[in-house]
Amino acid sequence: MHLGEVIEQRVAVRTLQRAAAAGTVAHAYLFHGDRGVGKKTTAMSFAHQILCRNRTGCGSCPECLKLSRGNHPGLRALEPEDGTIKIEQIRSVQSQVQYAQEHHLIWIIDDAHRMTPEAANSFLKLLEEPPAYIVFILVTDHLEQVLPTIRSRCQVIAFTRLSDAAVAEALRAKAANGGSTQDDGQKIELVAKMAQGSIGRALELWESPLVDRRRWVLEQLINIPDMDLYEVLGLSHRWEEDRSLVALDLTLILQWYRDLWCLKEGLERQVVNMDYLHELSESCKKYPKSSLEQITKTIIDLHGQLERNARIRFMMANLLVQIRKGVFA
Numbered sequence: 001m002h003l004g005e006v007i008e009q010r011v012a013v014r015t016l017q018r019a020a021a022a023g024t025v026a027h028a029y030l031f032h033g034d035r036g037v038g039k040k041t042t043a044m045s046f047a048h049q050i051l052c053r054n055r056t057g058c059g060s061c062p063e064c065l066k067l068s069r070g071n072h073p074g075l076r077a078l079e080p081e082d083g084t085i086k087i088e089q090i091r092s093v094q095s096q097v098q099y100a101q102e103h104h105l106i107w108i109i110d111d112a113h114r115m116t117p118e119a120a121n122s123f124l125k126l127l128e129e130p131p132a133y134i135v136f137i138l139v140t141d142h143l144e145q146v147l148p149t150i151r152s153r154c155q156v157i158a159f160t161r162l163s164d165a166a167v168a169e170a171l172r173a174k175a176a177n178g179g180s181t182q183d184d185g186q187k188i189e190l191v192a193k194m195a196q197g198s199i200g201r202a203l204e205l206w207e208s209p210l211v212d213r214r215r216w217v218l219e220q221l222i223n224i225p226d227m228d229l230y231e232v233l234g235l236s237h238r239w240e241e242d243r244s245l246v247a248l249d250l251t252l253i254l255q256w257y258r259d260l261w262c263l264k265e266g267l268e269r270q271v272v273n274m275d276y277l278h279e280l281s282e283s284c285k286k287y288p289k290s291s292l293e294q295i296t297k298t299i300i301d302l303h304g305q306l307e308r309n310a311r312i313r314f315m316m317a318n319l320l321v322q323i324r325k326g327v328f329a
């Protein structure tokens with residue numbers, strides 16, 4: 001495993017590769033960017049390259065063999081327990097840094113923004129006087145929630161969204177592994193567009209009942225402008241109250257109204273649901289732009305509420321009514 005295997009992220013990879021080759025590895029890095037774009041993979045690859053006897057992540061030296069078996073003492077990981085990284089966990093890191101007096105010790109700290117204030121302060125002390133051989137790699141998709149004092153002591157490395165082509169390539173590899181079927185091509189294209197540059201998100205969508213569900217959801221959205229409010233409420237009542245399914249539904253619904261907005265703005269090339277272009281064009285005539293923006297905003301809000309245990313049926317009823325009321329009077 002080495003940095004050359006990381007998908008895209010050329011700026012990050014070049015920076016890290018240079019540091020590994022020149023022996024100028026920093027004490028602390030902060031990798032940030034959207035989830036599922038390769039931050040942890042890059043952290044692991046970087047760690048392999050630092051620990052490898054040949055500094056290349058060769059895969060065959062004794063260090064690399066230990067790494068591939070997952071029992072190299074120089075690579076350790078920390079992640080939230082029950083939602084947060086606690087001060088006890090940081091104290092445990094502190095007590096283990098002795099090891100770094102003679103050997104490289106790399107800590108990958110995932111979801112670093114989830115440190116409690118006590119943990120963050122304790123960690124800060126560790127950053128202020130790091131032992132010579134220690135390397136912290138903090139990983140987060142919420143940079144703004146990391147203490148500025150921690151941020152300023154790390155080399156901050158930004159990860160960008162991947163191209164649709166890279167996401168599609170990863171999906172193609174997955175499909176090939178799983179014994180590809182004929183309609184995978186279309187599914188790959190759709191999922192790659194919906195994943196917005198995140199392989200993590202793409203893999204979740206891939207495993208979801210996407211194709212059939214999408215057909216059903218879009219059918220409802222196409223019909224809503226012609227329903228009366230009574231029928232819309234009936235539809236919300238029939239909506240399944242499965243949280244992960246509703247999360248998928250909201251992604252599909254959001255994409256539909258974004259597509260309508262794109263058509264309004266003359267941005268046809270950015271439309272994701274291209275196979276529904278005719279239906280989109282018809283629906284587009286029924287909504288003013290302001291409604292589309294309002295609906296989009298509501299869907300994004302609901303997505304956030306869904307994680308906080310909102311009442312799903314009530315939530316869907318509100319959304320569907322808003323969608324119905326949004327059409328031209």
Ligand SMILES: [Zn+2]
Binds near residue numbers: 059060
């Ligand atoms: Zn090696």
